[in-house]
Amino acid sequence: MPVERALPTEEAGDLLELTRDVVAKELGPRVARDEARGTFPRDVFTTLGATGLLGLPYPSEYGGGDQPYEVYLQMVEELAAGWLAVGLGLSVHTLACFPVATYGTEDQRRRLLPELLGGELLGAYCLSEAHSGSDAAALATRAEPEADGYRVSGGKTWITHGGVADFYTLFARTGSPDSGAKGISCLHVPAATPGLEAQAPEQKMGMSSSPTAAVSFDGALVAHQDRIGAEGQGFSIALAALDSGRLGIAACAVGLAQAALDAAVDYAQQREQFGQPIANFQGVSFLLADMATQVSAARELYLSAARLRDRGHAYSRQAAMAKLFASDAAMRVTTDAVQVLGGYGYTTDFPVERFMREAKVLQIVEGTNQIQRMVIGRSLTGQG
Structure with a gap:
């Protein structure tokens, strides 16, 4: 079911509806087929550029969307819930644009960013x-x-x-x-x-x-x-970019976990055993409750870090926490989703087996979760 979001502006609400429309019309009908075939959806990124979703957190004077990270990340989450390769691809593209947008000269920004943010270039x-x-x-x-x-x-x-x-x-x-x-x-x-x-x-x-x-x-x-x-x-540019990139990975993890939760809830309500839906059994309902709690907690963690970033405050520790917790949660939630579906969850007839395989990489990219623990620990003790 759609996640209820408290977005800061009416424009952000419109972007959410646009993103969900892209997911429903452009991603949903092809994700299973293209994943099975290993087909890269380059045209989807062109579409994201044409709709303005490819450059949301960057200034409009260079072709961006003037959106805070709090809004941008929620759009990443929505895309990742529909197709992780697209959500993560957007996060990587944003990461690649970050140095030019943040450290580039005015000439470099005007020369490079419009094409980088407009969908022509990935x-x-x-x-x-x-x-x-x-x-x-x-x-x-x-x-x-x-x-x-x-x-x-x-x-x-x-x-x-x-x-x-x-x-x-x-x-x-x-x-x-x-x-x-x-x-x-x-x-x-x-x-x-x-x-x-x-x-x-x-x-x-x-x-x-x-x-x-x-x-x-x-x-x-x-x-x-x-x-x-x-x-x-x-x-130093690389580290600054990775702080933002880790928030992107956290949003992707939450989107993937939300998709797995939705699939598990839908199945548990339809699958009957002993004359009633398996969602009525405490063993299943408690599992779903734990999954939902982890997804919601991970979402609030990345949003909290994003709000610090938007206000110009230090957020490196919080970004590491968000990436660590969200990706670990995605691994747990997708594994539990397979368990809810039982034998069907282990087949390619349902998407949860793909979700579980995809979740693993989120614990590795943008710095392994062991590195995130080092970042957090050193921050707590004043070592870095």
Whole structure:
């Protein structure tokens, strides 16, 4: 059933109705088929751009929607409930646009953002490497300064939209090999740049319609004008972007968990055993009650963090908490949804088995949940 939302403005309510309309008409009829076939829904992101949903949290003067994160995240949740690959894809695209919108020069914003936010271009975020996943400051991809720009060599792994993105927000080392976090810079790299190549997509247990691939850079030349922020500022840009991105993942987790809860409630009301719906049995109704409580708690946690962000307050700890709790809750709720459906839940005739497979990745992306616990713990003790 539709989630009742207390949105701050009438315009936000209109955006909610628009989002639900997109989910019903554009996502619902094709999600099962495209997931089974591994078909990437590129046209959906073009539609999101045309409707204004692709750039909600960014300024209207650059093609955005002027919406607070509190509103944007609820639209992400709605999309993720309809199709996780689309909700997460929107979150990743927003993450890829963040450096230009927040740290770019006025010229860069006016030159790049309208296409980035309008649906013409889809982005990817290139931080992780084969040997520097959680330890992002140890990345080795090199961007050597030259007269015409930066000559990039190296490789990135686990890139959502790898091979289908139109631009890559790349973090590469411009300082010495031992410069650590202080030697990393951020670059905007068009996908057509010679020397940039995406590898074959990974074969994953879920989200098969969302390609995840390694991306290699073999002497790719990036113009000086496409460096975002100051040289050596890249790591702080990456961390700031990830704070916002973790809220996007939390919203996706809540959307997925809500979809699983809705499917379980619907089934429990229709499935009869011993002459009555199984929803009447305490063992099932208590399970549904716990699932609903976890979904609601996770939603309030990400909304609370979003409101801090919208007011300009520090929210890194709260973003980590939201991502941690929401993704763990999604794993529990989707697993319990399979249990409610019993044997049917283990078949592809119902979507809950897909929901359970999809939920797992949310505990890993944008920093594993072990990393989130480190972030929270260090914040509590004043270590970071």
